[in-house]
């Protein structure tokens with residue numbers, strides 16, 4: 001699933017090619033991709049101008065006019081692609097937006113877990129998922145983020161993945177930041193000092209910034225808005241490296257399911273408590 005850096009890279013690419021353009025037509029090829037009555041979706045967005053493309057957590061958002069937002073939750077395999085000409089739909093094309101200048105936007109989603117909505121300002125603010133999102137990790141300090149979990153009894157990895165604690169972090173950046181901070185994914189936040197938690201969020205911020213610079217991480221089929229793969233997967237230190245040697249101590253990385261997700265860690269370098 002694309003996480004914060006990948007969605008950020010996609011949104012920057014789309015902003016460049018789409019801002020200022022107007023949607024002329026909408027063709028919905030898979031009704032279940034649209035999480036509202038399809039006719040309402042179509043009638044809301046047709047004729048509207050794309051004023052801004054941005055990201056909140058793992059959501060890609062297109063603002064239309066003053067009071068409408070298309071939200072794309074890409075989930076496992078969703079992609080939003082800007083084409084210079086019309087889109088010729090293929091098997092996994094779910095929605096096509098035709099633009100007045102002859103270009104088009106394609107929502108492509110192999111696994112069909114992606115979710116698309118068109119919401120006005122009030123509906124967006126009242127949407128439970130959106131309303132409960134925690135702060136953007138690159139917009140607040142590591143101290144503030146640490147303050148949200150200090151003393152909590154839950155496992156640290158579960159807290160990192162909890163979108164109401166911090167927005168946009170998924171499995172890749174959780175494993176990478178925990179390794180870089182020397183914290184075991186199963187450690188309880190309450191067993192760690194405030195200093196350790198600040199270091200963890202500092203590492204999370206660093207890894208997210210680095211990944212954005214490198215165009216995101218390409219695992220499975222992630223590509224940016226222009227169809228290019230990311231490069232940060234080449235800088236992974238721990239994620240997906242179960243059975244390989246820890247670059248810091250040489251011990252073999254272990255794997256376990258933590259917070260419902262497969263996790264990789266070095267039991268020598270990553271501590272359970274302070």
Ligand SMILES: [Zn+2]
Pocket residue numbers: 246247248249250251266267268269270
């Ligand atoms: Zn190690």
